[in-house]
Amino acid sequence: xxxxxxxxxxxxxxxxxxxxxxxxxxxxxxxxxxxxxxxxxxxxxxxxxxxxxxxxxxxxxxxxxxxxxxxxxxxxxxxxxxxxxxxxxxxxxxxxxxxxxxxxxxxxxxxxxxxxxxxxxxxxxxxxxxxxxxxxxxxxxxxxxxxxxxxxxxxxxx
Numbered sequence: 001x002x003x004x005x006x007x008x009x010x011x012x013x014x015x016x017x018x019x020x021x022x023x024x025x026x027x028x029x030x031x032x033x034x035x036x037x038x039x040x041x042x043x044x045x046x047x048x049x050x051x052x053x054x055x056x057x058x059x060x061x062x063x064x065x066x067x068x069x070x071x072x073x074x075x076x077x078x079x080x081x082x083x084x085x086x087x088x089x090x091x092x093x094x095x096x097x098x099x100x101x102x103x104x105x106x107x108x109x110x111x112x113x114x115x116x117x118x119x120x121x122x123x124x125x126x127x128x129x130x131x132x133x134x135x136x137x138x139x140x141x142x143x144x145x146x147x148x149x150x151x152x153x154x155x156x157x158x
Contacts, residue, residue, distance in 0.1 A: 015042050015148075016064060022146040023060040029111040030059045030103055031139045032127065034119045038139075038148050053095035053123055059106035067098045096126035103131060114139030 019042065023031065033039045033056040035047035043064070047054055052069040065085035072088075087102060089095045103109070112135045115124050128136055 012043055015146075016058065019058060019142065019146040019148065020060055022142045023114070025145065026114075026142045027112055028060060028114045028137070028139070028142055029108040029134075030057060030106065031114040031116070031142065032057055032099065032119065032123070033116045033139070034123060036116065036118050038116055038118075038143055041148050049120070053089075053099075053126075055095070055099060055123065057099055057102040057106075059103070059108055062106045065102040065105075067095055067102065069095075094126070094130070096123075096130050099127055100130045103134075109133065111135065112137050114142055116143075 019031065023029070033042070035045070035049050035054055039056050040046045042058070043056060045056075045066075052072075054066070054068045054072065056064055056066055058064045063085055065087055067087045067089065070088040070090045085102070087098045089098045103113070109131075110133055113131075115127075115136055116139050124136060128134070
Protein backbone atom coordinates (compact mmCIF):
# COMPACT_ATOMS: atom_id res chain seq x y z
CA UNK A 1 0.00 0.00 0.00
CA UNK A 2 1.45 3.40 -0.94
CA UNK A 3 2.19 5.76 1.91
CA UNK A 4 3.38 9.32 2.28
CA UNK A 5 6.18 9.80 4.77
CA UNK A 6 7.02 12.71 7.04
CA UNK A 7 8.81 15.60 5.40
CA UNK A 8 8.36 18.78 3.52
CA UNK A 9 8.66 19.65 -0.12
CA UNK A 10 11.59 21.92 0.77
CA UNK A 11 13.44 19.02 2.42
CA UNK A 12 12.92 16.74 -0.59
CA UNK A 13 14.02 19.44 -3.03
CA UNK A 14 17.21 19.95 -1.00
CA UNK A 15 17.91 16.21 -1.01
CA UNK A 16 17.31 15.98 -4.76
CA UNK A 17 19.58 19.00 -5.35
CA UNK A 18 22.33 17.27 -3.36
CA UNK A 19 22.02 14.16 -5.55
CA UNK A 20 22.05 16.31 -8.68
CA UNK A 21 25.31 17.93 -7.51
CA UNK A 22 26.80 14.48 -6.90
CA UNK A 23 25.71 13.44 -10.40
CA UNK A 24 27.83 16.27 -11.82
CA UNK A 25 30.83 15.07 -9.83
CA UNK A 26 30.40 11.46 -11.02
CA UNK A 27 29.45 12.34 -14.59
CA UNK A 28 25.92 10.96 -14.59
CA UNK A 29 23.21 12.58 -16.68
CA UNK A 30 20.32 10.97 -14.78
CA UNK A 31 19.37 8.31 -12.26
CA UNK A 32 16.52 5.81 -12.48
CA UNK A 33 15.00 4.64 -9.18
CA UNK A 34 12.37 2.04 -8.43
CA UNK A 35 10.42 2.14 -5.16
CA UNK A 36 12.63 1.57 -2.15
CA UNK A 37 14.74 3.38 0.41
CA UNK A 38 16.34 5.81 -2.05
CA UNK A 39 13.02 6.90 -3.59
CA UNK A 40 11.48 7.25 -0.15
CA UNK A 41 14.42 9.32 1.17
CA UNK A 42 14.50 11.62 -1.86
CA UNK A 43 10.77 12.11 -2.40
CA UNK A 44 8.85 10.77 0.58
CA UNK A 45 7.05 8.32 -1.68
CA UNK A 46 6.79 4.78 -0.31
CA UNK A 47 5.35 2.47 -2.93
CA UNK A 48 5.20 -1.30 -3.30
CA UNK A 49 6.67 -3.01 -6.33
CA UNK A 50 4.61 -4.96 -8.81
CA UNK A 51 4.94 -6.17 -12.37
CA UNK A 52 3.91 -2.65 -13.45
CA UNK A 53 6.77 -0.19 -13.51
CA UNK A 54 6.69 2.77 -11.15
CA UNK A 55 9.94 4.75 -11.37
CA UNK A 56 11.52 8.06 -10.56
CA UNK A 57 13.64 9.60 -13.30
CA UNK A 58 16.01 12.06 -11.68
CA UNK A 59 17.98 14.12 -14.21
CA UNK A 60 21.18 15.96 -13.38
CA UNK A 61 19.51 19.14 -14.64
CA UNK A 62 15.84 19.87 -14.37
CA UNK A 63 12.92 18.49 -12.44
CA UNK A 64 12.43 14.85 -11.54
CA UNK A 65 9.60 12.89 -13.11
CA UNK A 66 7.60 9.90 -11.98
CA UNK A 67 6.52 7.28 -14.51
CA UNK A 68 3.64 5.08 -13.35
CA UNK A 69 0.62 3.06 -14.43
CA UNK A 70 -2.42 5.11 -15.37
CA UNK A 71 -4.71 3.43 -12.86
CA UNK A 72 -2.37 4.55 -10.02
CA UNK A 73 -2.32 8.22 -11.08
CA UNK A 74 -4.71 9.62 -8.48
CA UNK A 75 -3.12 7.82 -5.53
CA UNK A 76 0.38 8.70 -6.72
CA UNK A 77 -0.38 12.39 -7.18
CA UNK A 78 -1.53 12.53 -3.56
CA UNK A 79 1.91 11.28 -2.48
CA UNK A 80 4.24 13.13 -4.86
CA UNK A 81 5.64 16.20 -3.12
CA UNK A 82 8.94 16.52 -4.98
CA UNK A 83 7.97 17.80 -8.40
CA UNK A 84 4.84 17.79 -10.46
CA UNK A 85 5.92 15.87 -13.56
CA UNK A 86 3.92 12.65 -13.39
CA UNK A 87 3.85 10.61 -16.59
CA UNK A 88 1.34 7.83 -16.84
CA UNK A 89 1.31 4.83 -19.11
CA UNK A 90 -1.70 2.76 -20.05
CA UNK A 91 -1.81 -1.02 -20.41
CA UNK A 92 -1.27 -0.76 -24.17
CA UNK A 93 1.75 1.57 -23.80
CA UNK A 94 5.36 1.02 -22.83
CA UNK A 95 6.50 2.43 -19.49
CA UNK A 96 10.02 2.33 -20.89
CA UNK A 97 9.01 4.66 -23.70
CA UNK A 98 7.71 7.10 -21.07
CA UNK A 99 11.05 6.85 -19.24
CA UNK A 100 13.00 7.57 -22.41
CA UNK A 101 10.63 10.45 -23.18
CA UNK A 102 11.51 12.00 -19.80
CA UNK A 103 15.22 11.54 -20.49
CA UNK A 104 14.87 13.07 -23.96
CA UNK A 105 12.81 15.98 -22.56
CA UNK A 106 15.71 16.65 -20.15
CA UNK A 107 18.26 16.46 -23.03
CA UNK A 108 19.65 13.13 -21.83
CA UNK A 109 20.31 11.34 -25.11
CA UNK A 110 23.97 10.42 -24.57
CA UNK A 111 26.19 9.84 -21.57
CA UNK A 112 25.91 7.85 -18.38
CA UNK A 113 22.70 7.01 -16.54
CA UNK A 114 22.74 5.49 -13.06
CA UNK A 115 20.39 2.65 -12.23
CA UNK A 116 19.48 1.94 -8.63
CA UNK A 117 21.15 -1.33 -7.60
CA UNK A 118 17.81 -2.70 -6.41
CA UNK A 119 16.11 -2.07 -9.77
CA UNK A 120 14.76 -5.20 -11.36
CA UNK A 121 16.34 -6.41 -14.58
CA UNK A 122 13.23 -5.92 -16.72
CA UNK A 123 13.25 -2.18 -15.92
CA UNK A 124 16.89 -1.82 -16.95
CA UNK A 125 16.42 -4.05 -20.00
CA UNK A 126 13.32 -2.22 -21.24
CA UNK A 127 15.07 1.12 -20.90
CA UNK A 128 18.32 0.11 -22.60
CA UNK A 129 16.45 -1.35 -25.58
CA UNK A 130 14.83 2.03 -26.26
CA UNK A 131 17.85 4.17 -25.34
CA UNK A 132 20.87 2.09 -26.42
CA UNK A 133 23.20 5.09 -26.80
CA UNK A 134 23.21 5.67 -23.07
CA UNK A 135 25.76 4.00 -20.84
CA UNK A 136 24.13 2.38 -17.80
CA UNK A 137 26.05 2.24 -14.52
CA UNK A 138 25.31 1.74 -10.84
CA UNK A 139 23.76 4.75 -9.11
CA UNK A 140 25.17 3.61 -5.75
CA UNK A 141 28.32 5.82 -5.70
CA UNK A 142 26.31 8.95 -6.46
CA UNK A 143 23.59 8.14 -3.96
CA UNK A 144 26.18 7.33 -1.29
CA UNK A 145 28.10 10.55 -1.96
CA UNK A 146 24.85 12.51 -1.54
CA UNK A 147 24.08 10.81 1.78
CA UNK A 148 21.26 8.61 0.50
CA UNK A 149 21.00 5.39 2.50
CA UNK A 150 20.58 2.58 0.00
CA UNK A 151 21.47 -0.23 2.44
CA UNK A 152 17.81 -0.65 3.33
CA UNK A 153 16.69 -0.90 -0.27
CA UNK A 154 15.24 -4.38 -0.81
CA UNK A 155 16.98 -6.46 -3.45
CA UNK A 156 13.83 -7.68 -5.16
CA UNK A 157 14.07 -9.24 -8.59
CA UNK A 158 11.37 -10.48 -10.93
